[in-house]
Amino acid sequence: MIKKRFLIFTLLCSLSLFAQDYFPKNDGVTAKNTNYTAFTNAKIYITPTQVIQKGTLLIKDGKIVTSGVSVNIPENAVVIDVSGKSIYPSFIDMYSSFGVEKPKRSSSNSRTPQYDASRTGYYWNDHVMPENKASEKFNYDSKAATELLKAGFGVVNTHIQDGIVRGSGTLVALNNKDGNETRILDESSAQYLSFRKSITSRQSYPGSLMGSIALLRQLYLDADWYAKGQSKTKDLSIEALNNNKSLVQIFDAGSRASILRADKVGDESGIQYVILGGGDEYERINDIKATNAPLIIPLNFPKAYDVENAFLASTLSLADMRAWNQKPTNPKILAENNVIFALTTHDLKSSKDFKSNLIKAIKHGLSKEKALEALTTIPAQLLGKSNMIGSLKNGSQANFLITSGNIFEEKTTLYENWVQGKQTVLENMNTEDITxxxxxxxxxxxxxxxxxxxxxxxxxxxxxxxxxxxxxxxxxxxxxxxxxxxxxxxxxxxxxxxxxxxxxxxxxxxxxxxxxxxxxxxxxxxEKEIASISKSKEEKESEEEKIFPITFPNNSYGFEKLPKAETLLFKNTTVWTNESDGVLKNTDVLIKNGKIAKIGQNLSDSNAKVIDAKGKHLTAGIIDEHSHIAAASINEGGQNSSAEVSIEDVIDETDINIYRNLAGGVTSIQILHGSANPIGGRSAIIKLKWGESANNLIYKNSPKFIKFALGENVKQTRAQNNVRFPQTRMGVEQVYMDYFTRAKAYDALKKSGKPYRKDIELDVLAEILNKERFISCHSYVQSEINMLMKVTEKFNFNINTFTHILEGYKVADKMKAHGVGGSTFSDWWAYKYEVNDAIPYNAAIMHNAGVTVAINSDDAEMSRRLNQEAAKSVKYGGVSEEEAWKFVTLNPAKLLHIDSRVGSIKVGKDADVVLWSNHPLSIYAKAEKTLIEGVTYFDLEQDRMMRSKIKKEKSELLNMMMQAKNKGLKTQPIKKKVKEDLHCDSIDNEHQH
Incomplete structure (x- = not known):
C-alpha cells in the first residue's frame, strides 16, 4: 500500500512538472522558468530609433517587463547570456491570408449570366460582403507560421482575399505553442476592400473597373441612408459595413494608378484608406504623396528577363525592362518623400524570398532604420496596436528576434523568434561560424x-x-x-x-x-587580408547597378522633365483659321501664356522663340469625338443601364496611343463608354497632355456627356445564352421609357425637399432631363434613330450627337429638325449586318442638310490619320477643303461644347495647334509639332532623337540582364505581350480589375 501511494505521488509530480514552461539555456540544458527570463549583454532595438548597447531584456508572462543597461534581475529569473547578439522586435505583416482557406470559384457550369444576387437579406450585390469575418474561417497553420517565423514575422493581419468588400480581418500572433484564445489579438482588426469581384459568385455586375468604383460609391451612400434609419428593408451587409466603420480600412489597390482611384473614392466618403500598393509608386511619387494615404508595399521585384534569344528580346517593352531596373528603388523613394508605408510578404511565391528582396531594397537606398520601421512600429501604429506590438517597450508583448548581428545584412543569422514569450529556435545560437x-x-x-x-x-x-x-x-x-x-x-x-x-x-x-x-x-x-586600398570612383560606379531615370510617363517616349508652355512665333505660314477669315497665307501666329495671342503679318515679340514655318501649314488641333484610347476600362455591361459609371475614373495616361495620336495632330478626344447596354457610362473629354497625370488630362469644367447605344450590340445579337433585357429593338425603346420615367419621379422627389435616397444612376439621368448632361448615342439603323429622337422629345430634351450614324443620310432632315449632330465614319461599311446600307457620301449628305458633322475614329489606329479621313469627304460628296477640315476640328468641338476654347485659330482660344509639313488633308502631310496650351507635346525632330535614346537604353538594359544571368541570378522567360486596343464592344477580362 505504501509503495502504491509513493508511485502515484511520483507520477503526479512528474505530470505537474511537464505542465510548466521550459526555456533552453545557451548550453542546451533545459531549465524551468518559474518567473522571469532575462536576456543579457545584447544590442537591443527597443524601437528603430531607440537602441541599447549591451543591455538586458526582461520578460515575464509573455510581456516585456523592462529593458536597459542596468536592469535589476530577479533572483528566480532564467538568465540567457546573448553576448554579441542583437534583439529586434518581431515583424508585423498587415496584409496576409494566413490560416484562411483560399475561396473557391463558383462551381456552377451554367453559361447563363447571373444578374441578380444569390442571397436574401443582404446587399443587392454578391461581391459586397462586409459581414464576412476572417475569425470565423480561421484555422491556425503551424507549418505556414514556421515559414513566417523564419522570415522574422511574429504577428500577421489576415483576411479573406475575395470580393470588393471582404469583411473584417483578424490579428494573429504566430505562437506555435498556445491555442487561438491566446494567439488571436483582435478578432476584428480591420476591414478589407478591393476593386476585384468575388470568385465565389457569378453575378455579372460589376463587369469592369469603373463598375467596381461606382458600386463602392453607391454602397457608401446607401450605408449613410441606412444609418440614418431611413431604409425600410433590413440589410445585414450594410449593418456590418456600418459596424466596421471604426476599423482600419485596408484597400487592395495593387498599382499606382488604382491607389489614386481608391483614395478618390475614400475621400468622397470621408474615409482614409490604408492602401496596398503594387511597387510602382515611384513612377508618380508626387501624386502618391498628395493622397496622404499610408501604404502597404509588397517586395515582389521582377526578375531579369532571359534575353539570350534575340528575337524574343526584341519584343520586350521598355516599360517592362525598366520595371526590373527601377522597382527595387521604390521603398527608398517612398521614404525620401515621407510617405508612410509598411512592408508585406504579399505577392511573394514564398516568404523565404522576403529577406533577399528586402536586402535588395536596402542596397538600392532604403535605410535600415526605415526598413525596421516599416516592419514594426508603422504597421503597429496603423493597426492601432502600438501599445501591444511593434516595439520592445515595457508592457508590450514579448515578440522579438535574436540575431547574430544586423538583421538586414545577408550573412546575419536569425537564431530565435519569440512570440508572446514563447520561443521558436531557428538556429542554435552556440553554433560556431565555420565558413x-x-x-x-x-x-x-x-x-x-x-x-x-x-x-x-x-x-x-x-x-x-x-x-x-x-x-x-x-x-x-x-x-x-x-x-x-x-x-x-x-x-x-x-x-x-x-x-x-x-x-x-x-x-x-x-x-x-x-x-x-x-x-x-x-x-x-x-584569414583573408582586408584590402586597404580604396577603390576609385570609376570602380565603385562600375560595381553599382545603374538605375535609369524615370520619365513621364515611365515608358517609351516619356519626358524626363515635363515640357512647359513657351512663347512661340510661327512666321510666314499658311493658317487654317476655321473662322470667317478662312485660310490665310504668309501669316504669323503668336502663342503666349498658353493662348493664341496674335494673328497677322510681320508680328514680333522679343521673348518669343521664332519658328520659320514658310511652306508649311498651321491648323487647330484635331478633335476626335469618339475614341476609346487612354482608358483602362471601356464597357460596364453587367446591367442594361450603367449611368453611374464614369470613364474619368479609369483614364490611363500611360497609353502609347496618346503619343501616337499627337504624332497625327490630335489634341483633344472624347473617351466614350462602350456600347454594351442601352444606357452606358459617362464619358471623359481630355487633352492629350502626354506625360501629365490622369486627372490633369481632363478638361477643366468639362461639359457633361453620357453614352447611349442602339442596335445589335445592346440587344446582344451575337451573344450566346444571354438573358439580360432587352433582347429586341422594341425592348431597347422600353428601357429608355422606363428609366426616364423613373428618373423623372426621382428628380421630382429630390426637388420637393423631402428625404430621398441618393442614387447616382438616377442623378445622372435627371441631369439629362434637366439639360445638364448631353447624350452621344451609338446608332446605325434609321428606324432606331427616329425612335430615340421621339422618346427624348416626349421628355422634352434632345439627343446631342448620333455617333456612327451610318444611315444618317436617310434621316438628315429629321436630324436637322431635332437639332442633333452626326459624328460618323468616312467610309466604313458592311462590317456587320446593320451597317449594310452605309455609304461614303453619308457625311456630305448630312452636312448639306445643315447637320453639324464630324468624322470620328472609334479606333486607335485610325485616330492617327483623321486628317486623311476628313479628306475623303472632299472626294465623296464634293465638300470643300475648309469644310472637310472642320469635320475633324471645329465641328467636333461644337458637338462637345468646347468650341469656345478649341477647334479654330482665333485670338483668345487655347493654343492647341499643329504645324504640318504639307497641306493638312494630304497623305504626305506630317505633324511636325503638336502643341496643347502652348506646350510642345510632339516634335518630329525630338521624336527622332528619342528613338535613338530608346534604342540605346534597351541595349544597356539587355546587357545588364545578360550579366545578371551570368552571375547566377534567376531569370524569367519572355512572354510576348500585345496590348489590346479597346473598341465599342470591348469587355473587361473577368476579375482583372
Missing part, C-alpha cells in the same frame, strides 16, 4: 577546402592537385562530419573526417581512410 577557407594535408597530399552557406545548409568544396573532390559536410551538436573522395581517381573511395572547431576557427579531429586506418586531422583556417 571560410582552410588548408590541410593527408598522407603527404595538400588539400584546400572552402566551407560556405548557412549553419544548417553548409556546402564544402575540397580541391587537390587542381581537381575538385566530391564532398559533403554536416555540422551538428558542435561536431563536423566531412566526406570526400580520395586522390586516386581510378577508385570511388571516400575519406571521412570528424572534427570540432577551436577558438581560432581551426578544425581538430581525425580522418578515417577507406581502408579503416585513422590519422589525426588538422585544418588551418586561412
Amino acid at each position: 571560410g577557407d582552410y588548408e590541410f594535408s593527408l598522407t603527404s597530399y595538400p588539400f584546400k577546402m572552402n566551407i560556405s552557406g548557412e549553419p544548417n545548409k553548409l556546402k564544402v568544396k575540397i580541391t587537390s592537385a587542381e581537381k575538385t573532390r566530391g564532398s559533403k559536410i554536416t555540422f551538428k551538436d558542435e561536431w563536423i562530419n566531412i566526406a570526400f573522395t580520395t586522390v586516386d581517381s581510378t577508385k570511388q573511395e571516400f575519406i571521412r573526417v570528424v572534427a570540432n572547431v577551436d577558438a581560432n576557427k581551426n578544425l581538430n579531429g581525425k580522418a578515417i581512410m577507406p581502408n579503416g586506418n585513422e590519422f589525426p586531422f588538422y585544418a588551418k583556417y586561412i
Whole structure:
C-alpha cells in the first residue's frame, strides 16, 4: 500500500512538472522558468530609433517587463547570456491570408449570366460582403507560421482575399505553442476592400473597373441612408459595413494608378484608406504623396528577363525592362518623400524570398532604420496596436528576434523568434561560424577546402592537385562530419573526417581512410587580408547597378522633365483659321501664356522663340469625338443601364496611343463608354497632355456627356445564352421609357425637399432631363434613330450627337429638325449586318442638310490619320477643303461644347495647334509639332532623337540582364505581350480589375 501511494505521488509530480514552461539555456540544458527570463549583454532595438548597447531584456508572462543597461534581475529569473547578439522586435505583416482557406470559384457550369444576387437579406450585390469575418474561417497553420517565423514575422493581419468588400480581418500572433484564445489579438482588426469581384459568385455586375468604383460609391451612400434609419428593408451587409466603420480600412489597390482611384473614392466618403500598393509608386511619387494615404508595399521585384534569344528580346517593352531596373528603388523613394508605408510578404511565391528582396531594397537606398520601421512600429501604429506590438517597450508583448548581428545584412543569422514569450529556435545560437577557407594535408597530399552557406545548409568544396573532390559536410551538436573522395581517381573511395572547431576557427579531429586506418586531422583556417586600398570612383560606379531615370510617363517616349508652355512665333505660314477669315497665307501666329495671342503679318515679340514655318501649314488641333484610347476600362455591361459609371475614373495616361495620336495632330478626344447596354457610362473629354497625370488630362469644367447605344450590340445579337433585357429593338425603346420615367419621379422627389435616397444612376439621368448632361448615342439603323429622337422629345430634351450614324443620310432632315449632330465614319461599311446600307457620301449628305458633322475614329489606329479621313469627304460628296477640315476640328468641338476654347485659330482660344509639313488633308502631310496650351507635346525632330535614346537604353538594359544571368541570378522567360486596343464592344477580362 505504501509503495502504491509513493508511485502515484511520483507520477503526479512528474505530470505537474511537464505542465510548466521550459526555456533552453545557451548550453542546451533545459531549465524551468518559474518567473522571469532575462536576456543579457545584447544590442537591443527597443524601437528603430531607440537602441541599447549591451543591455538586458526582461520578460515575464509573455510581456516585456523592462529593458536597459542596468536592469535589476530577479533572483528566480532564467538568465540567457546573448553576448554579441542583437534583439529586434518581431515583424508585423498587415496584409496576409494566413490560416484562411483560399475561396473557391463558383462551381456552377451554367453559361447563363447571373444578374441578380444569390442571397436574401443582404446587399443587392454578391461581391459586397462586409459581414464576412476572417475569425470565423480561421484555422491556425503551424507549418505556414514556421515559414513566417523564419522570415522574422511574429504577428500577421489576415483576411479573406475575395470580393470588393471582404469583411473584417483578424490579428494573429504566430505562437506555435498556445491555442487561438491566446494567439488571436483582435478578432476584428480591420476591414478589407478591393476593386476585384468575388470568385465565389457569378453575378455579372460589376463587369469592369469603373463598375467596381461606382458600386463602392453607391454602397457608401446607401450605408449613410441606412444609418440614418431611413431604409425600410433590413440589410445585414450594410449593418456590418456600418459596424466596421471604426476599423482600419485596408484597400487592395495593387498599382499606382488604382491607389489614386481608391483614395478618390475614400475621400468622397470621408474615409482614409490604408492602401496596398503594387511597387510602382515611384513612377508618380508626387501624386502618391498628395493622397496622404499610408501604404502597404509588397517586395515582389521582377526578375531579369532571359534575353539570350534575340528575337524574343526584341519584343520586350521598355516599360517592362525598366520595371526590373527601377522597382527595387521604390521603398527608398517612398521614404525620401515621407510617405508612410509598411512592408508585406504579399505577392511573394514564398516568404523565404522576403529577406533577399528586402536586402535588395536596402542596397538600392532604403535605410535600415526605415526598413525596421516599416516592419514594426508603422504597421503597429496603423493597426492601432502600438501599445501591444511593434516595439520592445515595457508592457508590450514579448515578440522579438535574436540575431547574430544586423538583421538586414545577408550573412546575419536569425537564431530565435519569440512570440508572446514563447520561443521558436531557428538556429542554435552556440553554433560556431565555420565558413571560410582552410588548408590541410593527408598522407603527404595538400588539400584546400572552402566551407560556405548557412549553419544548417553548409556546402564544402575540397580541391587537390587542381581537381575538385566530391564532398559533403554536416555540422551538428558542435561536431563536423566531412566526406570526400580520395586522390586516386581510378577508385570511388571516400575519406571521412570528424572534427570540432577551436577558438581560432581551426578544425581538430581525425580522418578515417577507406581502408579503416585513422590519422589525426588538422585544418588551418586561412584569414583573408582586408584590402586597404580604396577603390576609385570609376570602380565603385562600375560595381553599382545603374538605375535609369524615370520619365513621364515611365515608358517609351516619356519626358524626363515635363515640357512647359513657351512663347512661340510661327512666321510666314499658311493658317487654317476655321473662322470667317478662312485660310490665310504668309501669316504669323503668336502663342503666349498658353493662348493664341496674335494673328497677322510681320508680328514680333522679343521673348518669343521664332519658328520659320514658310511652306508649311498651321491648323487647330484635331478633335476626335469618339475614341476609346487612354482608358483602362471601356464597357460596364453587367446591367442594361450603367449611368453611374464614369470613364474619368479609369483614364490611363500611360497609353502609347496618346503619343501616337499627337504624332497625327490630335489634341483633344472624347473617351466614350462602350456600347454594351442601352444606357452606358459617362464619358471623359481630355487633352492629350502626354506625360501629365490622369486627372490633369481632363478638361477643366468639362461639359457633361453620357453614352447611349442602339442596335445589335445592346440587344446582344451575337451573344450566346444571354438573358439580360432587352433582347429586341422594341425592348431597347422600353428601357429608355422606363428609366426616364423613373428618373423623372426621382428628380421630382429630390426637388420637393423631402428625404430621398441618393442614387447616382438616377442623378445622372435627371441631369439629362434637366439639360445638364448631353447624350452621344451609338446608332446605325434609321428606324432606331427616329425612335430615340421621339422618346427624348416626349421628355422634352434632345439627343446631342448620333455617333456612327451610318444611315444618317436617310434621316438628315429629321436630324436637322431635332437639332442633333452626326459624328460618323468616312467610309466604313458592311462590317456587320446593320451597317449594310452605309455609304461614303453619308457625311456630305448630312452636312448639306445643315447637320453639324464630324468624322470620328472609334479606333486607335485610325485616330492617327483623321486628317486623311476628313479628306475623303472632299472626294465623296464634293465638300470643300475648309469644310472637310472642320469635320475633324471645329465641328467636333461644337458637338462637345468646347468650341469656345478649341477647334479654330482665333485670338483668345487655347493654343492647341499643329504645324504640318504639307497641306493638312494630304497623305504626305506630317505633324511636325503638336502643341496643347502652348506646350510642345510632339516634335518630329525630338521624336527622332528619342528613338535613338530608346534604342540605346534597351541595349544597356539587355546587357545588364545578360550579366545578371551570368552571375547566377534567376531569370524569367519572355512572354510576348500585345496590348489590346479597346473598341465599342470591348469587355473587361473577368476579375482583372
